Amino acid sequence: MEPWLKLLLQWAVPVFKTLVYLKTTNQFNGIPLNEKPTSEPKPLILPYQGVDEVPQGEKLVAMGQHFANKLPDVINAIAQTVDETDHLEQQRFQQQKALQQQLVAEHRQTLFKLAAYQRETTLQLPEVHKILDHWPLRLFPSQLLEPHRPNRPIPLRIFIAPPQVQFERFGEMNSEVPEIELGLAQRLREFLSQHYPLHSQVRPTEFLGGAWESKRFHSESSIKALFSLLKSEPTLILESEIDGDFLIFRLAYWGLGQDSYCYSTLCKFSYREFIYESTRARALKWKTTRDKLLALGKSIENINAKGGDNAINLAYLEESEELQQAGIDPGELIFPYKVNRRDWDNFCQFLSTCHCLVAGWVADIHHLVHSDVPPLLPELLPPLIAEVSDPNLVQVVMQTTLSIYQEVLQSLVSERPYWEPELSLKLAQSLTCLPDKSWATIQIKSSLKAWLQQRKQPHQEGLQAFEAMRLVLTQQDHHYCQMLQSCLAAVGDEQGANQVQELLEAIASRQQQQTLANLSLTSTFTGLSGKVSAIAIHPHGRTLLSCGGDSTIKIWDIISLNSTPIQQLNGHSGGVLTLTLSRDGQILASSDQSKNRSYIKVWNLHQGKLLWTLSGHRKQIHSLAISPDNHTLASGSHKIKLWNLNTGEPFRTLFGHKEWVYSLAISPDGQSLVSGSGDKTVKIWKLATGELLRTLSGHKASIRAVAISPDGQTIVSGSEDKTIKLWDFETGKLLTTLTDHTGAVYAIALSLDGDYLISGSEDKTIKIWHLHREELMQTLEDHTAPVYALAIGGDGLLASGSEDKTIKLWRPL
Numbered sequence: 118m119e120p121w122l123k124l125l126l127q128w129a130v131p132v133f134k135t136l137v138y139l140k141t142t143n144q145f146n147g148i149p150l151n152e153k154p155t156s157e158p159k160p161l162i163l164p165y166q167g168v169d170e171v172p173q174g175e176k177l178v179a180m181g182q183h184f185a186n187k188l189p190d191v192i193n194a195i196a197q198t199v200d201e202t203d204h205l206e207q208q209r210f211q212q213q214k215a216l217q218q219q220l221v222a223e224h225r226q227t228l229f230k231l232a233a234y235q236r237e238t239t240l241q242l243p244e245v246h247k248i249l250d251h252w253p254l255r256l257f258p259s260q261l262l263e264p265h266r267p268n269r270p271i272p273l274r275i276f277i278a279p280p281q282v283q284f285e286r287f288g289e290m291n292s293e294v295p296e297i298e299l300g301l302a303q304r305l306r307e308f309l310s311q312h313y314p315l316h317s318q319v320r321p322t323e324f325l326g327g328a329w330e331s332k333r334f335h336s337e338s339s340i341k342a343l344f345s346l347l348k349s350e351p352t353l354i355l356e357s358e359i360d361g362d363f364l365i366f367r368l369a370y371w372g373l374g375q376d377s378y379c380y381s382t383l384c385k386f387s388y389r390e391f392i393y394e395s396t397r398a399r400a401l402k403w404k405t406t407r408d409k410l411l412a413l414g415k416s417i418e419n420i421n422a423k424g425g426d427n428a429i430n431l432a433y434l435e436e437s438e439e440l441q442q443a444g445i446d447p448g449e450l451i452f453p454y455k456v457n458r459r460d461w462d463n464f465c466q467f468l469s470t471c472h473c474l475v476a477g478w479v480a481d482i483h484h485l486v487h488s489d490v491p492p493l494l495p496e497l498l499p500p501l502i503a504e505v506s507d508p509n510l511v512q513v514v515m516q517t518t519l520s521i522y523q524e525v526l527q528s529l530v531s532e533r534p535y536w537e538p539e540l541s542l543k544l545a546q547s548l549t550c551l552p553d554k555s556w557a558t559i560q561i562k563s564s565l566k567a568w569l570q571q572r573k574q575p576h577q578e579g580l581q582a583f584e585a586m587r588l589v590l591t592q593q594d595h596h597y598c599q600m601l602q603s604c605l606a607a608v609g610d611e612q613g614a615n616q617v618q619e620l621l622e623a624i625a626s627r628q629q630q631q632t633l634a635n636l637s638l639t640s641t642f643t644g645l646s647g648k649v650s651a652i653a654i655h656p657h658g659r660t661l662l663s664c665g666g667d668s669t670i671k672i673w674d675i676i677s678l679n680s681t682p683i684q685q686l687n688g689h690s691g692g693v694l695t696l697t698l699s700r701d702g703q704i705l706a707s708s709d710q711s712k713n714r715s716y717i718k719v720w721n722l723h724q725g726k727l728l729w730t731l732s733g734h735r736k737q738i739h740s741l742a743i744s745p746d747n748h749t750l751a752s753g754s755h756k757i758k759l760w761n762l763n764t765g766e767p768f769r770t771l772f773g774h775k776e777w778v779y780s781l782a783i784s785p786d787g788q789s790l791v792s793g794s795g796d797k798t799v800k801i802w803k804l805a806t807g808e809l810l811r812t813l814s815g816h817k818a819s820i821r822a823v824a825i826s827p828d829g830q831t832i833v834s835g836s837e838d839k840t841i842k843l844w845d846f847e848t849g850k851l852l853t854t855l856t857d858h859t860g861a862v863y864a865i866a867l868s869l870d871g872d873y874l875i876s877g878s879e880d881k882t883i884k885i886w887h888l889h890r891e892e893l894m895q896t897l898e899d900h901t902a903p904v905y906a907l908a909i910g911g912d913g914l915l916a917s918g919s920e921d922k923t924i925k926l927w928r929p930l
Contacts, residue, residue, distance in 0.1 A: 253338075276325055494547075624911075650665035656700065658914070670686040694708050708738035823835075840862070858884065864906050874888045878904060913929045
């Protein structure tokens with residue numbers, strides 16, 4: 118396999134450079150970010166925001182181009198309206214960075230709308246019937262142009278055009294002729310369904326094996342016919358064609374918004390030589406066995422009789438070597454090697470590996486460009502090429518893959534230069550899973566270098582780079598530092614990860630200076646199907662998760678403030694009652710109520726996949742909490758269960774409450790669990806052993822919310838008795854009671870610095886308290902129904918969810 122795989126890699130890089138060039142230039146042309154505008158600066162206008170009906174295709178293209186052409190004017194206008202002080206320079210940088218991301222988001226929405234318009238009008242074209250005369254698929258266009266599910270990425274469709282192998286050219290076979298197409302399709306299907314499944318929320322890919330009518334059409338005529346009707350559908354076609362003794366492996370691809378397709382040859386090799394190389398390899402292996410049998414005194418006739426095809430092929434191989442030693446070129450002679458099923462299986466194995474590699478490359482490129490999703494294939498390479506014995510060739514495969522992704526990265530950077538550090542880290546994230554960590558380390562260093570250059574800091578190496586970062590660090594860099602710390606930890610740079618942790622703490626310290634005492638409503642998410650029962654803000658501060666009213670978890674963009682969720686997590690069969698997010702934003706747990714049992718779903722948000730479905734509670738699960746180390750999940754129903762998140766198994770049940778456990782909280786040190794119940798008590802448990810440490814009594818009605826201060830010294834509880842109580846964590850002593858609400862207190866949240874307490878109530882209000890002064894600072898009254906959910910972000914953002922089917926966002930003035 119090794120020589121032919123090398124051949125594929127040699128051809129692949131230039132082909133993918135062409136593919137990336139066509140993809141990005143067609144998608145983002147007309148965005149001259151580095152050119153000066155020729156017209157007077159004008160205000161930023163998004164002419165197609167809020168349009169409900171899909172305009173005609175020409176208008177969509179014009180609007181996308183209009184927005185792209187206006188970006189230089191906008192950036193120039195900003196530059197002219199600020200003074201060149203350090204503070205305002207940083208402000209201008211952040212504005213330009215946000216504009217670049219906004220442009221990409223708006224342009225993608227335009228492409229989605231254009232694709233929908235093309236999908237609706239394609240089948241109405243008068244020449245459809247003429248095109249169908251040259252249609253290469255067993256599926257009709259109407260079966261392929263169905264509307265896509267809303268709020269989900271458009272999947273990449275993959276077809277294979279398998280080779281028509283002429284088995285008779287190799288003489289009579291001693292075993293049945295293999296089904297090359299079936300074997301090829303099956304392995305590619307298994308690869309894609311496992312790693313790029315159609316139902317994925319992150320990298321959806323639809324493989325349509327067996328759809329190619331390979332005996333009728335091939336090459337350019339097929340690709341052109343497909344593109345004319347399916348240009349709205351991102352498509353990859355992997356075509357293998359036989360030309361005499363040679364197999365030609367080609368790729369055809371087009372993505373969203375492309376006005377042409379890429380069709381190139383990936384590899385051309387003698388499949389006859391491949392098959393004969395397999396027969397010779399079998400013969401050499403048989404030679405070892407034959408020599409052992411001869412050493413045992415067996416006759417050569419008896420040995421050859423048992424050797425079958427291998428003995429015949431070995432004779433031809435030895436004869437070929439003799440002729441070569443005598444100066445005769447064996448290539449000028451015909452040696453009728455005996456081919457069997459094993460040789461064809463090796464051929465199919467190699468061809469399927471090539472298909473999986475190329476499909477992975479293209480899928481990663483497609484989803485990286487259209488959705489900013491980090492590549493997945495580097496993680497899959499070791500098992501995919503496990504049969505490659507040459508370690509140097511393994512390195513070449515890795516290097517080729519990295520080279521392809523770097524081409525994509527450079528194209529994306531030219532489109533969004535201010536996002537180069539984040540884009541480089543996305544690639545680094547994908548490479549951290551490789552045994553050789555040096556690939557990821559190179560990308561991390563490249564990201565750091567770009568980050569410092571953008572802030573006009575001299576390039577530094579090692580610890581000096583982190584010190585240079587500290588000088589210009591802002592609150593907007595929190596997400597980047599989190600990504601950086603994760604990558605450094607993954608490559609084993611513990612010292613670097615610790616340095617970045619100090620930077621994160623410095624950002625948190627600055628965030629604490631923002632006051633929550635004076636909040637203002639900035640936006641409202643509407644259109645929910647029912648009461649909002651729980652919400653969480655992701656630590657990176659860009660998205661918010663909510664549940665309640667149906668069986669989905671909705672993910673909202675709180676930067677662009679889209680009026681509809683950008684994504685939904687499906688999987689619950691009953692209504693979702695609550696959710697909780699780990700402190701690092703990696704793990705999400707949610708619970709539902711089905712007809713017979715209640716289930717907990719545990720999701721890896723970074724990978725976008727469901728990790729566990731946990732069953733053990735028979736009744737409703739009202740509360741969930743994840744430990745700081747992400748190892749333990751606590752769930753509250755009539756009893757409390759503790760689960761091992763690494764295995765998905767329950768390891769302890771806590772009995773003690775006599776009614777529903779409505780709220781759970783785990784202490785910052787991960788040592789203690791606090792629970793609030795309908796039995797009017799708060800209980801403190803030792804998480805490691807399940808020991809009940811203390812019971813706090815004093816409320817006169819059900820306790821609906823509990824929280825622990827960031828310093829671990831204070832417990833806060835909210836009750837249906839309309840009060841909030843503060844307790845000393847160590848002694849259990851009641852410190853104070855806050856009594857300003859006129860209805861049940863359903864939700865409690867604490868600011869990151871522990872200075873402010875926020876409470877949501879049945880009385881439709883949200884109250885902001887200064888925790889240490891025990892003073893009411895502000896009352897928010899914009900909800901029209903009880904407030905059931907609260908969440909606080911690192912930048913002072915407050916989110917509230919209500920029975921009025923809205924989520925409101927509040928920010929400090």
